[in-house]
Amino acid sequence: FYFGDHNLPRDRFLQEKIVENNGCIRIPLSVLMTFNRLKSLATELDVIVTALKKSTNNIAEVSEDGQSIRRSTTNPIQVITEDKRVDMKSRTVYVKGFPSEASLEEIEEFLSKFGQTNYIRMRRYKDKKFKGSIFVEFCKQEDATKLVDSENISFQEAELERLYQKDYYEKKRKERAETKLAKRLATSEQQKDSDDEDDDDNDKDEKEEVPEYENGCIMYFKDVGEQTSREDLKEMFGEFETIGFVDFSRNDTEGYIRFTEGDGATRAIEKVKENNDGKIVIRGVESTVKVLSGEEEKQYWIKYTADKVKMKERRRKRKVGNSRKDGNKRRFGKGHGGKRGRSNDDSDDDNEVVNEPPSKQDKTE
Numbered sequence: 001f002y003f004g005d006h007n008l009p010r011d012r013f014l015q016e017k018i019v020e021n022n023g024c025i026r027i028p029l030s031v032l033m034t035f036n037r038l039k040s041l042a043t044e045l046d047v048i049v050t051a052l053k054k055s056t057n058n059i060a061e062v063s064e065d066g067q068s069i070r071r072s073t074t075n076p077i078q079v080i081t082e083d084k085r086v087d088m089k090s091r092t093v094y095v096k097g098f099p100s101e102a103s104l105e106e107i108e109e110f111l112s113k114f115g116q117t118n119y120i121r122m123r124r125y126k127d128k129k130f131k132g133s134i135f136v137e138f139c140k141q142e143d144a145t146k147l148v149d150s151e152n153i154s155f156q157e158a159e160l161e162r163l164y165q166k167d168y169y170e171k172k173r174k175e176r177a178e179t180k181l182a183k184r185l186a187t188s189e190q191q192k193d194s195d196d197e198d199d200d201d202n203d204k205d206e207k208e209e210v211p212e213y214e215n216g217c218i219m220y221f222k223d224v225g226e227q228t229s230r231e232d233l234k235e236m237f238g239e240f241e242t243i244g245f246v247d248f249s250r251n252d253t254e255g256y257i258r259f260t261e262g263d264g265a266t267r268a269i270e271k272v273k274e275n276n277d278g279k280i281v282i283r284g285v286e287s288t289v290k291v292l293s294g295e296e297e298k299q300y301w302i303k304y305t306a307d308k309v310k311m312k313e314r315r316r317k318r319k320v321g322n323s324r325k326d327g328n329k330r331r332f333g334k335g336h337g338g339k340r341g342r343s344n345d346d347s348d349d350d351n352e353v354v355n356e357p358p359s360k361q362d363k364t365e
Contacts, residue, residue: 085242088137091118091144094168096133097160110155111136115143135165172212210298211305214262217244218292218300219269222254225283232283233257240271256292256300265291 049062098107104122111117116139123131138144144164147153153160163171219237230246237243237257241264248255259265269289272280280287292300 082242089165091139091141092135092137092165093144093147094133094135094163094165095147095160096162097158098130098132098134098155099158100130100132102130102132102155107134107155111147114138114147114150115140176212211301213297213301215293215297216263216266216291217259217261218297219257219259219265219289220254220292220296221257221280221282221287221289223285223287224253225285226251228283236272236282237268241265241268 104120107120107122108117111120118137118139119135120137121135123133123135125131136147138147148162148164153162221233227250228248229250230248233246233248233255234243237259242260243257244260245258246255247258257265257268259268269280269291280289
């Protein structure tokens with residue numbers, strides 16, 4: 001499990017150990033013995049070593065001294081192409097409704113009646129408590145379809161909600177959009193009459209709001225070569241993971257890349273390093289990169305959400321201002337000094353394009 005195609009690229013702890021060992025994916029068995037799932041199976045190192053040596057799945061291999069383990073050199077991790085990623089998503093299902101005390105073993109046994117699974121991720125809150133929902137990737141498309149399309153699927157008498165992963169993300173996107181729209185509509189009249197002090201208070205409230213987000217999407221980088229562009233970054237990292245946004249302008253020395261999937265930043269970094277002797281070199285300069293986590297990650301998303309709200313509010317105010325300006329021209333465009341109003345002026349205003357500041361033009365989603 002730990003060294004499988006699905007878990008190893010996404011496991012932050014194992015990836016950190018790999019970095020500590022200069023890119024070598026050999027992990028001391030003493031480290032693995034601290035994992036709860038392995039401890040529940042055996043507590044003696046000799047038992048684990050014997051079981052691994054007898055295994056026929058050709059995923060992991062034990063060192064000659066029996067003290068460490070690594071991914072089998074005859075069965076390396078597959079390169080995840082875009083087609084492969086699409087295929088994996090089509091076999092991944094979101095399931096909700098499990099009790100908070102349910103164990104991974106219980107869920108695995110329950111899902112086995114639908115087909116063989118590659119990976120099960122139990123979604124958890126910040127305090128590590130189980131949310132009651134999972135993502136499960138099946139080996140076969142038809143098994144995923146069986147789970148989604150079957151009627152009245154229950155676990156311990158609780159009915160389960162089931163959606164394909166892509167449908168779940170689309171549903172959450174729509175829900176968030178509808179919630180934001182409802183908030184804007186409810187406060188629109190108040191916003192029109194609010195003064196600057198009220199605006200500052202509203203901005204503060206937005207900044208303190210913590211949005212829902214997938215962990216491991218944000219990569220921070222610094223120390224890049226001169227003339228580095230967003231296109232350079234997209235070409236380097238976008239080859240391995242889908243990029244949603246590059247927060248960087250030419251001549252900046254640092255920035256952020258937001259990937260569209262959880263732990264996408266970790267996977268992209270590792271793939272780039274694999275292709276470049278364990279280094280990340282941007283425009284001829286060895287760069288420092290890291291995946292945001294914990295409080296850093298939380299603060300990034302809070303700021304990102306607040307900035308989006310501010311941008312939308314500025315656009316709304318500009319539209320209101322332009323509408324009033326056009327109305328005044330239609331009202332007072334004729335009769336001053338006996339001169340006829342010029343229709344061309346109104347036409348020019350109607351076609352006016354309000355540009356974003358240069359810094360915003362450089363950053364695209």
